[in-house]
Amino acid sequence: MRLALATIRRLGWRFLPFFLAVLALGFIWPVAAEYGDVVLNHSSDRAGVRPVIFPHWFHRIRFRCKVCHHELGFEMRAGANDVKMSDLAQGKFCGMCHNNEVAWGLENCGLCHSGKQGLAGGIYGGHRTLGPGRW
Amino acid sequence: MARISVGKLTATAILAGGLLLAGCDKPDDLKSFATKGPPSAEPTSAPASLPSPEPVIPWLLLTDDNLHDPENPALPLLQEPAEALAVLAPAQEGNFVDWVAALRSGEISPRTNVYPETKIRVIDLDILMTDTAAMPVVRFPHRPHTEWLDCKNCHDKIFVAKRGANPVNMFRILQGDYCGQCHGAVSFPLTQCQRCHSVPREQVLRMVPE
Structure with missing residues (x-):
């Protein structure tokens, strides 16, 4: 969390949408297949x-x-x-x-x-x- | 002061993102298998305005799993994972089924053999693996393993049947060797540490004479 904050601060706030997009992809990307397929x-x-x-x-x-x-x-x-x-x-x-x-x-x-x-x-x-x- | 406000802003942004995502998380075509069944009675003490928590449906539809071809005309004939798995003993990960518990309780009774002459071998023998650094000691139970597998599946291809002859370590397991040949692929995943690392070291020390 601290690292993420530090990175955001260094790069500037204009990259925030990009960060949120990465976060969003991680959440909604579907889990492919059933376990063991x-x-x-x-x-x-x-x-x-x-x-x-x-x-x-x-x-x-x-x-x-x-x-x-x-x-x-x-x-x-x-x-x-x-x-x-x-x-x-x-x-x-x-x-x-x-x-x-x-x-x-x-x-x-x-x-x-x-x-x-x-x-x-x-x-x-x-x-x-x-x-x-x-x- | 500025620092605190930056933190707060980020937290708010992440929270807002999370809320947005929670909305996106439920595609309309995801049929709710787990919600089927009689509606449970509302507790009288709870205010009616509180929404009941949505049950989580961990199984994807075959058409949504990025693996099956939705154009395949035979696809509707295949059974959906949720239909078969939702009624079995639950687990947190993998197929979300505790397969060993499901077998023990008789929820499933898979065939042991197809050829009548095949010998069914089940052995009840626990092996303790004590070289686990700070983690609890690993107890390997032969019984649930031999209820599913034959001796020859592991011995001596994966494990030499001799004490101390197998340099098992988590790196090799995560690479798909030793236990990792099945665990992490079809049997419960390697994130369920405590299912193997299950015996506290003090307990083992009490069992072993000085």
């Missing part, structure tokens, strides 16, 4: 489809972490899994459940491929923690 975009953009958004919150209501990260073999580091539709069709990765038996099948493209074009892959939506330097 993962964007998968190894090949979606190149293939001309929307990137995949994986909502951790939705899945952990129904499955414990160990089902996907132990039984299915999903690595716990975002980006470490090269998930391809051809693999899913063979029952690997998401395809183990998304097969119209446990969950809806792979023909429902838009339910997974729901992100904005151009999103970088990785974990999004870190409420409070903006995220480790590396995931």
